[in-house]
Amino acid sequence: MPLEATPEKNTVMFVWFNHYAGVLIKTPTKTLVVDPVDVKARNLRNVDAILITHEHYDHLDQRLIAEIQKTTNCSVIADPASTKSLHHSIPPEKLQEIRPTAETKIGEVSIRAEKCNHPAAAPVTFIITSEDGVKIFHTADSLPFPELAAIGEREKFDVVFCTVGIAPNATPETGFEIARLTKPQVAVPYHTSTPAQQRQFAELLKKQLPKTACLIPELNNIYQVSKRK
Numbered sequence: 001m002p003l004e005a006t007p008e009k010n011t012v013m014f015v016w017f018n019h020y021a022g023v024l025i026k027t028p029t030k031t032l033v034v035d036p037v038d039v040k041a042r043n044l045r046n047v048d049a050i051l052i053t054h055e056h057y058d059h060l061d062q063r064l065i066a067e068i069q070k071t072t073n074c075s076v077i078a079d080p081a082s083t084k085s086l087h088h089s090i091p092p093e094k095l096q097e098i099r100p101t102a103e104t105k106i107g108e109v110s111i112r113a114e115k116c117n118h119p120a121a122a123p124v125t126f127i128i129t130s131e132d133g134v135k136i137f138h139t140a141d142s143l144p145f146p147e148l149a150a151i152g153e154r155e156k157f158d159v160v161f162c163t164v165g166i167a168p169n170a171t172p173e174t175g176f177e178i179a180r181l182t183k184p185q186v187a188v189p190y191h192t193s194t195p196a197q198q199r200q201f202a203e204l205l206k207k208q209l210p211k212t213a214c215l216i217p218e219l220n221n222i223y224q225v226s227k228r229k
């Protein structure tokens with residue numbers, strides 16, 4: 001999985017590395033990792049920031065986060081409940097709490113938190129905008145919610161990650177609904193260990209949202225997406 005390549009201008013690369021919301025994102029200048037769990041710290045070198053969406057076991061692994069942070073000296077940006085759990089293991093100047101609609105920067109890359117419709121303490125989703133304006137929406141374990149339509153309209157996403165399984169009430173249909181509301185260039189079904197759920201999501205997309213491409217990721221493969229024209 002180590003992602004040695006660097007994306008070209010107006011392009012981002014990503015790797016989905018567990019059956020949950022674990023995604024490594026690389027822009028031309030920065031490397032971000034979201035919800036690292038079930039992954040070796042040695043595969044996550046040169047990380048600039050770790051983003052944590054909520055405190056559930058399949059998203060927050062305190063020991064692993066501390067290990068990655070120590071070796072890379074990266075920043076950690078997390079929802080309030082995860083921030084609380086991390087504050088003994090991460091240096092305070094490297095740990096930042098984020099709440100919905102707050103925005104922060106890692107160099108020229110912008111990170112904005114939004115609401116997350118998931119039964120956790122204070123979960124967030126993340127909008128990541130690369131230095132070239134490539135827009136990624138990491139929706140964590142979220143079920144659809146009405147505000148997604150306005151968020152999609154405002155952001156014009158290139159990539160949206162859509163949960164299709166494992167989380168409470170998450171199905172290919174709820175994942176599809178996230179894509180339908182946000183209307184990205186590319187929709188990525190994830191958070192599942194069942195390829196059939198990803199295929200069902202792809203079918204729904206093809207029938208009902210033909211302008212959005214479906215990218216079914218395989219674990220630990222590298223994908224590249226360019227800014228929409």
Ligand SMILES: [Zn+2]
Nearest residue numbers: 020058141167
């Ligand atoms: Zn989860």
